[in-house]
Amino acid sequence: MARARHRYSIALALALGTLVSGAGRAEDQGDLPPYKMLRSLQFVQDSVVLGDNSAGEMQRFMLSTLDERLRNADKSVFDDGRNVDAVMIYAMSGGNPDTLEYLMSRDVDGHFDNRVADLLRKYLSGKGLLVVNSLADVAKEYRDKKIGPYLSLVAGNVMMGKNPKAALQLFDWARLTAPGTIVEEAALRRSVTLTAQAGMIPEALGYSQRYVRRFLHSPYAGQFADQFVQLVVDHSADVKQQDIIDILSFMDPPRQREVYLRIARRSAVAGKMDLAKLASTRAQDIGSDGSDSFNALASFYGGIANISSPDIGVAVRDINQIPEGELNPRDRALRDAAKAVADAVMREPDAKSLAQGSQINISNEDNAEHGGAAASQTEGNQPQIAASVGQGAADAAPTQKGDGQEATSPFNTFVTTSRSKLDAIDGLLKQESH
Structure with missing residues (x-):
């Protein structure tokens, strides 16, 4: 830690141009070579993704200072190729793209590789797809140069939508040639997204573990958490529960608890109840920070997951135990949907509905004898939170015809009312899943 602070102090001093030269005088900031200022910028950016x-x-100060230095630099400064590289890396590191354009317009001595500069200008202006193959070729050509990792990252970004495997190779090269840097952090994050979208689940889990072990404290770790939650929920059939536990074990308890809660919620909405139970249980098992709100929220999601289980009474209790004021609007909508289903399941049917059910069985058996479609019977009393349940109930309704009119009955009224409720619940959950 002390060494890191010392290095950071040196970077600040260099950025401000206050280092003393061998001759014993302060090096003027205006004379500071751009490549030295770039090193300071790189150190600061790497410190950011490592958690500083x-x-x-x-x-932000370094980007502004380097921008001013480049614009005011004498043309002879770029006789040194290291300063030319500094311009390119600056442009790919969040710098002002207009500065690259400005320096290119003044390059009468041919210091800059016009191919690279033109490709970067198109990329920075949002036209990277027009030159995706050329970017990949240039990245391979420059892969052993200072700008190589940055070009590989840029080319991979553009290549993701066209050729995922090629993009993944570019990201791999970028992170392996720039370990511990902002380039590696970005390459790992994008690799998780790319492999998950391509259905490359073992690879996605491998990249996820690398990210958690190396860049847990990055300000972009929240984006990774979003990607990881989506990965494990959308591909729950291919992701082992132990994989989730192993990867999250590298996180400190507060972060573990947060991610587990997010998995529990998204799983409950998606109907992945086994995963929701696992995540809510793991969240509850993690030591509390002195607040009961996390455990209550974990119980809440666990209750949502148990709505379709025989322990529906316990589930309703868990859902109701968290105060409404501690739920955000999305969770309140989720709670209302789950309670509506639980109420429908636990409500005792009246005698008329049971009588109509007997008539349906007789009618369906008669239809089956005459080649008609028999109504499907559902064993047990487990709710299905989807419009398909409503559709199934409607399909099972009797259609005794007389004088060209469909017979009306208390059962038909029950079906219509139940279906409208289920459609409303389904609509809430569809909103929640997006």
Whole structure:
């Protein structure tokens, strides 16, 4: 930690141009070579993704300072190829794209590789797809140069939608040639997204574990958490529960609890009840930080998952135990939908409905004898939170015809009312899943 602070102090001093040269005088900031200023910028950016939150403001200062230095630099500065590379890396590191354009317009001595500069200008202006193959070729050509990792990252970004496997190779090269840097952090994050979208689940889990072990404290770790939650829920059939536990074990307890709660919620909405139970249980097992709100929320999601189980009474209790004021609007909608289903399941049928059910069985048996479609029978009393349940109930309704009119009955009224409720619940959950 002390060494890191010392290195950070040196970077700040270099950025401000206050280092003393061998001749014993302060090096003037205006004479500081751009490539040295770039090293300071890189150090600050790497500090940010490694968890130094205080470096964020310094990053903005360094980008502004380097931008001014490049615009005011004499043309002879770019006789040194390291300064040319500094311009390219600056442009790919969040710098002002207009500065690259400005320097290119003044390059009468041919210091810049026009191919690279033109490709970067198109990429930075949002036209990277037009030059995706050329970017990949240039990235391979420059892969052993200082700008190589950055070009590989840029080319991979553009290649993701066209050729995922090629993009993954570019990301791999970027992170392996720039370990511990903002380039590796970005490459790992994008690799998780790419492999998950391509259905490459073992690879996605491998990249996820690398990210958690190396960049847990990055300010972009929240984006990774979103990607990981989506990965395990959308591909729950291919993701082992132990894989989830192993990957999240590298997180500190507060972060573990947060991710488990997010998995529990998304799983409950998606109907992945086994996963929702696992996540809610794991969240409850993690030591509390002194607040009962996390355990209550974990019980809430666990209750949602248990709505379709024989322990529906316990589930309703868990759902009701968390105060409404502690739920956000989305969770209140989820609670209302689950309670509506639970109420429908636990409500005792009246005698008329039971009588109509007997008539349906007789009618369906008669239809089957004459080649008609028999109504499907559902064993047990488990709710299905989807419009398909409503459709199934409607399909099972009797259609005794007389004088060209469909017979009306208390059962038909029950079916119509139940279906409208289920449609409303389904609509709530569809909104929640997006």
